[in-house]
Amino acid sequence: MREIEYDLIVETVKNLAIEANSVLDEDMYKVLEEAYEKEESPTGKEVLKQILENDKIAKTEMIPICQDTGTAVMFVEVGEEVVVKGGHLKDALYEGVRRGYVDGYLRKSMVKDPLRRVNTGDNTPPIIHFDIVPGDKLKIMFAPKGGGSENMSVAKLFAPAAGREGIKKFVVDVVDQAGGNPCPPIIVGVGIGGNFEMSAILAKKSLFRKIGERHPDPFYAELELEILEEVNKLGIGPMGLGGTVTALDVHIEYYPCHIASLPVAVNIQCHANRHKVAIL
Amino acid sequence: MSDEYKRITPPLTDDVVADLRIGDKVLITGYIYTARDSAHKRLVELIKKGEPLPFDIKGQIIYYVGPAPAKPGYVIGSAGPTTSYRMDPYTPPLLELGLKGMIGKGQRGKEVKEAMKKYKAVYFEAVGGAGALLARRIKSVEIVAYEDLGPEAIRKLYVEDFPVIVANDMYGGDLFLEGKSRYRKVG
Ligand code: SF4
Numbered sequence: 001m002r003e004i005e006y007d008l009i010v011e012t013v014k015n016l017a018i019e020a021n022s023v024l025d026e027d028m029y030k031v032l033e034e035a036y037e038k039e040e041s042p043t044g045k046e047v048l049k050q051i052l053e054n055d056k057i058a059k060t061e062m063i064p065i066c067q068d069t070g071t072a073v074m075f076v077e078v079g080e081e082v083v084v085k086g087g088h089l090k091d092a093l094y095e096g097v098r099r100g101y102v103d104g105y106l107r108k109s110m111v112k113d114p115l116r117r118v119n120t121g122d123n124t125p126p127i128i129h130f131d132i133v134p135g136d137k138l139k140i141m142f143a144p145k146g147g148g149s150e151n152m153s154v155a156k157l158f159a160p161a162a163g164r165e166g167i168k169k170f171v172v173d174v175v176d177q178a179g180g181n182p183c184p185p186i187i188v189g190v191g192i193g194g195n196f197e198m199s200a201i202l203a204k205k206s207l208f209r210k211i212g213e214r215h216p217d218p219f220y221a222e223l224e225l226e227i228l229e230e231v232n233k234l235g236i237g238p239m240g241l242g243g244t245v246t247a248l249d250v251h252i253e254y255y256p257c258h259i260a261s262l263p264v265a266v267n268i269q270c271h272a273n274r275h276k277v278a279i280l
Numbered sequence: 281m282s283d284e285y286k287r288i289t290p291p292l293t294d295d296v297v298a299d300l301r302i303g304d305k306v307l308i309t310g311y312i313y314t315a316r317d318s319a320h321k322r323l324v325e326l327i328k329k330g331e332p333l334p335f336d337i338k339g340q341i342i343y344y345v346g347p348a349p350a351k352p353g354y355v356i357g358s359a360g361p362t363t364s365y366r367m368d369p370y371t372p373p374l375l376e377l378g379l380k381g382m383i384g385k386g387q388r389g390k391e392v393k394e395a396m397k398k399y400k401a402v403y404f405e406a407v408g409g410a411g412a413l414l415a416r417r418i419k420s421v422e423i424v425a426y427e428d429l430g431p432e433a434i435r436k437l438y439v440e441d442f443p444v445i446v447a448n449d450m451y452g453g454d455l456f457l458e459g460k461s462r463y464r465k466v467g
Binding site (some may be wrong): 090146181184230233235272 | 303305314320329345346347348350351352357358359362363365366385405408409410412414416418431445459461463464465
């Protein structure tokens, strides 16, 4: 058994929240520079120029890239040999979010219930997906997810006959419908298979992958590139003002599914592609 | 579409609005007002009751924003635009009262576009997710009304060289539609 201190988990999540909101992964700065070079529309170029400048300011001053500092989404992998000392794991994760959002001057965007809509005041509760894995480590993958791009996401249950082409068309249509609302250039996360809820979780998890990194299975890697090419023909462009760079990448994750089903979920991620991982 | 920035200062006159065309890059210097969903709802309720608004809206620009809290030493936290279509139902009555400009992100509905033509107004797109950059161009913040709404209260901002792009002009031009069709390579 390996003991991990409650306070260490709190501190770690707090820092993840603050850092994820201000500093993008290195690959994002690079990919946005490349997008700036590639973009054919002058308006699109201007938008990308401002995004790049913004992301640099956020990083140097440690202030949020975007004022929508999102719902705190976490994928947490708990090693079977891990014991949390001094409290419960779930409490520690909640407390970390609370401290991160309150002490870190991040915007609180969670309401207590979806219809009466009173703000919880500290951005809790987070949305946590737990997994139990072999080993003695605790892995926390943190992603603040903004409302603008989340609202443009769609899940659908197809008949298996829809096949590869049906899925392709569906994903491209979802992006087309979303237009400028999810703050393009976007990253398109696609979950295929599993069941109703699994497809959406796969789509969300795929967003953690590095830009430009392909699915290990060549069949899906190829589909990713095909969808990316189609999406960038839509003309939506940066912020939807027209252009050749609508998406920076497409990530697919799949899971086995029932003989009668073909679930597909598309989770759209804006250019503020924020996530950060810690392993304790 | 020129590469130069146009500079404007509110209150805007019809002549200034007439000079703005879709795709124009604009820098705003001067006072602008913030309002989003709840504040809009209240403004329109006042209009319906025939009561005066908490600020003179003639010629003014409203920015759809709900900023992040300010870090110590900053006048405002990250402050990028929020999605505009949510304000669509409340917008035509404000345009009728003389509102000349709106800043947000994303497309506007048909009624708003019609009202912009009728009352000579302009809709600017600010870059969504550029909250850190845009906050830097905001030099002062003063609450004008509805303090109880927290981040949604109406604020008067003094901005300097605040960068926006004309997305809808008073001639009915729509950059979302025109830009998309210009670069679209599929049906
Ligand atoms: S979609 Fe993303 S970049 Fe745009 S406002 Fe929301 S969180 Fe910010």
